[in-house]
Amino acid sequence: MTLQIPFDNSYAALPPRFYTRQVAQPVSQPRLIAFNEALARDLGIATGAPEEMAAVFAGNAVPDGAAPLAQVYAGHQFGGFSPQLGDGRALLLGEVVDGQGRRRDIQLKGSGQTPYSRMGDGRAWLGPVLREYLLSEAMHKLGVPTTRALAAVLTGETVYRETPLPGAVLTRVAASHIRVGTFQYFAARRDVDGLQALYVHTRARHYPQAQTPAELLEMVIAAQARLVAKWLSLGFIHGVMNTDNTTLSGETIDYGPAAYMDIYHPVTVYSSIDAHGRYAYDNQANVIVWNMAQLATALVPLMPDTDSAIAKFTHAVHAMPAQIEAERVAAFRAKLGLSDAKDGDAALIDDLLALMHAGQADFTNTFRALSHGNARDQFTDREAYDAWHARWQARLASEDAAQALMLATNPAYIPRNHRVEEMIKAAVGGDxxxxxxxxxxxxxxxxxxxxxxxxxxxxxxxxxxxxTFCGT
Structure with missing residues (x-):
């Protein structure tokens, strides 16, 4: 085999109750349609012929050193707890250590049924595969912690949803696939030994400086506060912030119904399954605190004194909203070209957002236009904007490199929903x-x-x- 992946697996060394070992279900005519060569180099992957890579990344061939398995986990989905979920259409091929010494998972999505498929077919169709490939790579270039896309393969088979659709498999790369729901799975079963093994593995992999579960929780909270603040600063709406989609690494994972806002509105929802706006744009900060409370609950059995643990964990969770707000203000401060913190910055930011909301301004284009000094046309109430602009200019007086900072934090391009949908329609037609x-x-x-x-x-x-729609 010419294709070489330098596997160095650790999750597969955990006890068997953490996963089910199995191989992917073969597909009839795998064809490689996208491959991330730069990421492959970072991962130390030696590529082969397109046909060989198509076979591996479709699941038809198991590369040397791989240890395919489906991970088990639990999770709160839209607030309701499911004691057993798991990889219902995905397989972890194994792990590599990249050129920067970081351990990375390589996972197939759409590779067939597993014991956790819950009546699903275990497959993916082309649209969600290309959507995740595009959005995750865009998110990476926008500077947000995220899973990455290594490959996309057409299977040559039909997947049936509302209509027959072309099947596909995505190869996803992640710092890990350990989720809040992974901890919940063992906590729900009162499997303290399993919980301890997972804690030790997670600490070694992501937070080696953590000395206790309480310190681990604090570090995960800090990572999630930074992540969600970055989402908010880009107008990003995840859409399914279930605890099984919240990673311990602090990466964005699962781009099913994810979307970026066009017109700024704080209660924007795109996900077709979010009927009550649980994961609306402006509720994401609240939801991540709730998710961290669920992680804290799952960690309690690892602490020697339950009452002390509950008090300590409660304090950490209750402190999180202020952390998120501090991260949010810092992110938006940079978008306004402000490198140092001053009193009144939060009001300056929120007053601008209020003007954008009232005038139905485009989120991305407004901040990009501010970077170029020509944002007035983005607003319907230009007198109100002029008053805000004067305050902003006075605040900028002490800044030396405001425009450079703004151009580096306010993107010109995001994966706009209508362009993504156009792309998917064209790809389904073969273009x-x-x-x-x-x-x-x-x-x-x-x-x-x-x-x-x-x-x-x-x-x-x-x-x-x-x-937008979930890809299952």
């Missing part, structure tokens, strides 16, 4: 050019690209995508 163009432009989102002006435009009324 990969829109996907390749979007991927190319989004690989450099902070640079104005004259030949990509159309990709910076918000949708026309007939182009608006009001709902």
């Amino acid at each position: 990969m050019a829109p996907f390749e163009r979007l991927l190319r432009v989004l690989s450099d989102p902070f640079t104005d690209q004259p030949d990509a002006a159309d990709l910076a435009q918000p949708p026309l009324s007939h182009e608006v995508v009001a709902q």
Whole structure:
């Protein structure tokens, strides 16, 4: 085999009740349609012929050193607890240590049924595969912790959803796939030995400086506070912030119904399954605190004194909203070109957002226009904007490199929903050019690209995508 992946597996060394070992279900005609060569180099992967890579990344061939397994976990989904979930259409092939010494998972998504499929077919169709590939790579270039996309393969088989659709498999790379729900699984079973083994593994992998479960919790809280603040600063809405989609590493994971806002509205929801707005844009900060409370609850059995643990964990969770707010203000402060913190910055930020909301301003384009000094046209109430602008300019008086900071934090391009949908429609019809163009432009989102002006435009009324859908 020419393709070589330098596997160095650790999760597979955990006790058998952490997973089910199995191989992927073969597909009939795998064809490689996207491959992330730069990421492959970072992972130390020696590539092979396209046919060979298609076979491996579709699951038809097991590369040397792989230890395929489906992970088990639990989770709160839209507030309701499921004591057993797990990888219902995914397999962890194994782990590698990249060029920076970081351990990374390599996982197939859409590789067939597992014991955790819950009546599902275990497959994925082309649309969600390309959506996750595009959005996760865009998120990486936007500077947000995220899973990555290594490969996409067409299977040559049909997947049935509302209509027959072309099947596909995504190869996802992550710091790990350890979730809040993984801890919940063992806690729900009162499996303290399993919980301890998971804690030791997670600490070694992500937070080696943590000396106790309480310190681990504090570090996860800090990582999640930074992550969600970054989401908010980009107008990003995850859509399914269930505890089984909340990683201990602090990476963004699962881009099913994820979307970026066009017009700024704080209660924006895109996910078709979020009927009550639980995961709306402005509720994400509240939800992540709730999710961390569930992690804290799962960690309590590891502490020697339950009452003391509850008091300590409660204090950490209750302190989280202030952490998120501090991270949010810092992120938006940079978007306004402000490198140092001063009193009144939060009010300056929130007053701008209120003007944007009232005037139905485009989130991304407004901040990019501020970077170029021509944002007035983004607002309907220009007198109100002028008053805010005067306050902002006075605040900028002591800044030396405001524009450079703004251009580095306010992207010109995001994966706009209508462009993503156009890309998927074209790909289903056999045309990969829109996907390749979007991927190319989004690989450099902070640079104005004259030949990509159309990709910076918000949708026309007939182009608006009001709902996004989970890929299962």
